[in-house]
Amino acid sequence: MNYNIDKNGFYGDFGGAFIPEMLHQNINELKKNYKKITSDKKFQSEFTKLLHDYVGRPTPLYFAERLSEKYKTKIYLKREDLCHTGAHKINNTIGQILLAKELGKTRIIAETGAGQHGVATATVCALMGLKCVIYMGEVDIVRQSPNVARMKMLGAEVKPAKSGSKTLKDATNEAIRDWINNPMDTHYIIGSVVGPHPYPDMVARFQSVISKEVKEQLFEFEKTKNPDYVIACVGGGSNAAGIYYEYLNNKKVKIIAVEAAGFGVNSGKSAATSQLGKEGIIHGSKTLLMQTNDGQITEPYSISAGLDYPGVGPMHAHLFKSERAEFISITDDEAMTAGLELSQLEGIIPAIETAHAFAIFEYKKFKPEEILVFNLSGRGDKDLDTFIKYFKL
Amino acid sequence: MNRIDQVFDKKKKILSIYFTAGFPNLDDTTKIIENLQNSGVDIIEIGLPFSDPLADGPTIQESSTAALKNGMNTSLLFKQIKNIRSKISIPLIIMGYFNPILQYGVEKFCLDSKISGIDGLIIPDLPIDIYTSTYKNIFESHNLYNIFLITPQTSTDRILKIDKISKGFIYMVSDSSITGAKNIIDKSQKEYFLRIKKMNLNNPTIVGFGISNSETFKLATNYSDGAIIGSAFISHVKVNGIKKISSFIKSIR
Numbered sequence: 001m002n003y004n005i006d007k008n009g010f011y012g013d014f015g016g017a018f019i020p021e022m023l024h025q026n027i028n029e030l031k032k033n034y035k036k037i038t039s040d041k042k043f044q045s046e047f048t049k050l051l052h053d054y055v056g057r058p059t060p061l062y063f064a065e066r067l068s069e070k071y072k073t074k075i076y077l078k079r080e081d082l083c084h085t086g087a088h089k090i091n092n093t094i095g096q097i098l099l100a101k102e103l104g105k106t107r108i109i110a111e112t113g114a115g116q117h118g119v120a121t122a123t124v125c126a127l128m129g130l131k132c133v134i135y136m137g138e139v140d141i142v143r144q145s146p147n148v149a150r151m152k153m154l155g156a157e158v159k160p161a162k163s164g165s166k167t168l169k170d171a172t173n174e175a176i177r178d179w180i181n182n183p184m185d186t187h188y189i190i191g192s193v194v195g196p197h198p199y200p201d202m203v204a205r206f207q208s209v210i211s212k213e214v215k216e217q218l219f220e221f222e223k224t225k226n227p228d229y230v231i232a233c234v235g236g237g238s239n240a241a242g243i244y245y246e247y248l249n250n251k252k253v254k255i256i257a258v259e260a261a262g263f264g265v266n267s268g269k270s271a272a273t274s275q276l277g278k279e280g281i282i283h284g285s286k287t288l289l290m291q292t293n294d295g296q297i298t299e300p301y302s303i304s305a306g307l308d309y310p311g312v313g314p315m316h317a318h319l320f321k322s323e324r325a326e327f328i329s330i331t332d333d334e335a336m337t338a339g340l341e342l343s344q345l346e347g348i349i350p351a352i353e354t355a356h357a358f359a360i361f362e363y364k365k366f367k368p369e370e371i372l373v374f375n376l377s378g379r380g381d382k383d384l385d386t387f388i389k390y391f392k393l
Numbered sequence: 394m395n396r397i398d399q400v401f402d403k404k405k406k407i408l409s410i411y412f413t414a415g416f417p418n419l420d421d422t423t424k425i426i427e428n429l430q431n432s433g434v435d436i437i438e439i440g441l442p443f444s445d446p447l448a449d450g451p452t453i454q455e456s457s458t459a460a461l462k463n464g465m466n467t468s469l470l471f472k473q474i475k476n477i478r479s480k481i482s483i484p485l486i487i488m489g490y491f492n493p494i495l496q497y498g499v500e501k502f503c504l505d506s507k508i509s510g511i512d513g514l515i516i517p518d519l520p521i522d523i524y525t526s527t528y529k530n531i532f533e534s535h536n537l538y539n540i541f542l543i544t545p546q547t548s549t550d551r552i553l554k555i556d557k558i559s560k561g562f563i564y565m566v567s568d569s570s571i572t573g574a575k576n577i578i579d580k581s582q583k584e585y586f587l588r589i590k591k592m593n594l595n596n597p598t599i600v601g602f603g604i605s606n607s608e609t610f611k612l613a614t615n616y617s618d619g620a621i622i623g624s625a626f627i628s629h630v631k632v633n634g635i636k637k638i639s640s641f642i643k644s645i646r
Contacts, residue, residue: 018491020448020517022566025546163454164444176447183546183569281492281518282445294466295496296444 003248003315003324009197010286012322014314017196019284022180026188027284029103031198037102038095038205050094051209054127055084057091059210061217061373066345067358073366076227077348077376078214078243087351087378088207088239089120093189095206097124100187107131107186111161111175113140113168113235114306114353115147116378117191122156132156135174137167140305147382165299167308168235172283192236193313196284200241200313207242214373215246222371229366231256232375233356234327235271235307237316239377244319254326256364257316258357260302261329271300272329273312274320282311288320303332303386304352306378326364334359336390339380351378352386396484396512397538397561400435401597407619408610408646409436409599410626411488413456414473415465416442417631422470423477424635430483432642436599437481438515438621441470441489448517450573452624456631467497471505478510486540488515499528503535513538513561525558540564545585552592562597565589565617567604573624576605578612586616610645 001012009015009031017027037043051057059079068075080088093110100108108125111134112118118134125132134151138160141148151158161170172194179188193200193207215225230247232240234257247253262270270276277288282297290298290310300310312320319325330338339355342348350358354377366372380387387393400407410429414422422439429437442457442465449457474485487506494502494516506514514537519528524539532539538561543552546569555563568575568582589598600613601621613620622645629641 016523017520018518018523019520021542021547022448022544022569022571024520024551025544025548163458169445173445173447177450177571180448181570278496280495281490283447284518289492291492291496293496295493296461297492298444 001322003319005201011314011318013279014287014317015197015200016286017284018281018286019196020180022183023196026179026183027196030202033103034099034198034202037099043098043102047095047098051091055090055094056082057209058213058217059083061214061221063221064346067342070345071361071366072368074369074371076218076221076371076373078210078373080210080239080375080377081348081350081354081379085116085120085123086381087116087120088210088242089117089191090123091209091242092191092203092206092238093117093120093124096187096189097128097130100130100189101128103187105185105187107182108189109133109135109175109178109186110189110191111135111168111171112191113171113308114304114351115140115144115151115382116306118156118158119147119150119154121189121191122151122154125156126154133178134158135161135171135178137161137165137171139166140168140171143386144305144382145385167305169297169310176283192238193241193315194236194283194285194311200285200315203238204241204245204315207238208245210242210375211244211246214243218371218373226250226253227371227373229254229256229370229372231258231357231360231372233258233307233353233377234312234316235260235309235353237313239375241313241315243373243375255319255324256360257319257325257327258360259327259329260304260307260335260356261331262301262303264331265329269301271302271307271309273310274327275329277311285314287311287314288317303335304356306351306353307356328360328363330356330359334362339387340391348376349380350376351380352383354378395536395538395561397436400484401562401618404435405618406614406646407435407599409438409619409621410434411438411440411621411623412626412630413440413442413453413460414470415460415463416456416627417459417634419463419465421635422473425630425638426477426481426485428635428638429642430481432639434483434642435619436484436486438486438488439470439474441467441487441493443490443493446490448571450571450624452573452627456627467493467502471509474511475509484512485510486513486515487511491516491519500531503531503537506537507535511537513540515540515564517542521555521558542566545569556594556596559596562599562618563594565598565600567600567602567613570602572602575603576609578603578609586613590616607645
């Protein structure tokens with residue numbers, strides 16, 4: 001089985017472009033051009049240079065000694081939290097802004113949940129001098145206020161999404177509506193491996209730099225490019241796609257995807273899409289989706305704004321259905337505890353999204369000689385308010 | 394003969410009205426359909442509400458949310474339509490996003506559409522290639538017309554392709570916009586209308602999005618075979634209830 005995208009834009013049964021005609025022209029333009037533009041030598045050298053000089057890549061692969069000792073296995077952390085702006089999101093926004101310029105677009109829109117993608121988009125817009133509008137759910141604007149301030153400081157306009165659950169799903173709806181209204185001058189920088197084809201593949205390619213680096217860096221430590229496990233949290237799934245990408249078709253490397261269970265998978269307040277979702281269409285893509293029997297999309301819940309999404313990228317839906325990846329659901333409490341533990345064992349405060357991945361040890365045992373690579377996708381600065389309230393710091 | 398073809402054979406300057414099923418009240422669906430027919434409307438588009446209507450502006454978003462809160466769902470809608478169909482002679486079209494139809498089962502949806510007397514479907518997020526490869530046979534075996542959209546950005550080649558596989562009519566989105574966005578028609582839109590008119594397509598065209606009153610209806614139908622009013626009608630019903638439908642329709646033509 002092949003786990004990459006096929007020529008029709010599907011991962012197995014999932015993906016495609018279920019879009020209204022109003023988006024056809026723009027999506028088709030991207031579909032026809034994204035591979036050609038991004039594989040062009042000039043594009044590649046500019047992309048690589050910016051990732052190196054501006055983002056600070058390669059990010060370190062760090063052997064987490066104390067954490068390894070505690071769980072009696074070999075744990076490596078891919079330090080995406082050290083990227084400029086504090087998360088892996090900027091790998092994709094650098095790629096897409098270069099693409100947007102190549103396509104002659106002058107205005108950028110984006111959706112954001114935790115605000116990390118919004119900040120990463122506002123950052124590259126400032127860098128390139130392009131107009132920037134960020135859609136963010138009203139609820140998320142409150143719980144991620146430091147990121148809202150950062151976006152404004154970077155010159156972006158932050159527009160609240162006031163419909164539905166007022167979180168990431170609704171911000172994405174608003175961004176898509178904006179694109180329908182502004183088809184000529186605007187490029188939509190989607191922040192995750194979701195949305196209509198070619199977005200999931202395009203974003204995964206831009207994020208694949210993560211696993212490309214892991215291969216080389218792990219070889220330095222272990223004389224092998226292949227860990228036993230690659231592990232990441234999954235909301236839409238962009239950081240996961242990045243760390244899985246080079247290993248998708250290499251079955252020696254096992255894949256673990258960690259979802260947000262919120263108050264618990266069966267609590268009615270959860271975002272564990274693989275457990276609660278059925279096949280359906282959200283934001284132009286066929287995937288696993290939390291919905292009612294009538295096909296109405298339901299409102300997810302997670303303490304982390306970045307995992308609070310009722311769908312999952314089509315690549316991940318395929319990895320789940322084909323059993324290529326093992327999915328584990330982690331509650332708010334488990335994630336918060338794991339975040340505190342990582343802070344105090346390794347001196348790294350992770351984003352709450354990322355913290356979910358570090359809570360799997362309750363559910364999964366590893367052998368001492370096994371090599372685990374976690375994608376430490378983002379840092380916890382933006383979540384300090386939530387940490388302060390939760391732990392009464 | 395499909396009722397949609399009959400209407401275009403007999404009439405000119407078709408007026409089509411879109412409304413959200415189950416809004417303002419759950420039982421209003423049948424009353425609105427009856428009132429619209431009695432007021433002289435030519436085609437009715439019944440909106441199957443969806444939680445995440447991507448191509449719709451605030452008016453239809455709000456009416457959809459309210460309808461879902463009222464308890465509207467796919468099987469109930471079919472029941473309501475079946476009850477009223479014997480009294481209604483004009484074409485009825487269901488307009489809905491693809492996910493609720495997919496969950497109901499496309500084949501079952503088509504069968505129940507046929508049984509309840511639906512003449513066509515408009516599914517904005519079901520793209521042409523997937524329709525053609527996967528669902529066309531099912532639609533056609535139930536004598537359902539699938540209505541496609543074109544926009545100012547749709548290329549000539551694509552318009553010709555859409556014309557070739559379309560039946561009934563082509564839904565001409567008046568502007569690069571979501572529904573209900575504005576109430577005027579500007580010069581570039583007129584140029585687009587004229588461009589399409591000059592193409593002499595096999596199918597009739599009906600203009601929708603941004604048609605809200607007599608002025609915009611008349612302007613649009615100078616270039617096309619008809620026009621669709623959605624958001625403006627829903628706003629009217631929201632304020633006035635279902636009693637003053639005929640005065641709204643009379644104000645249009």
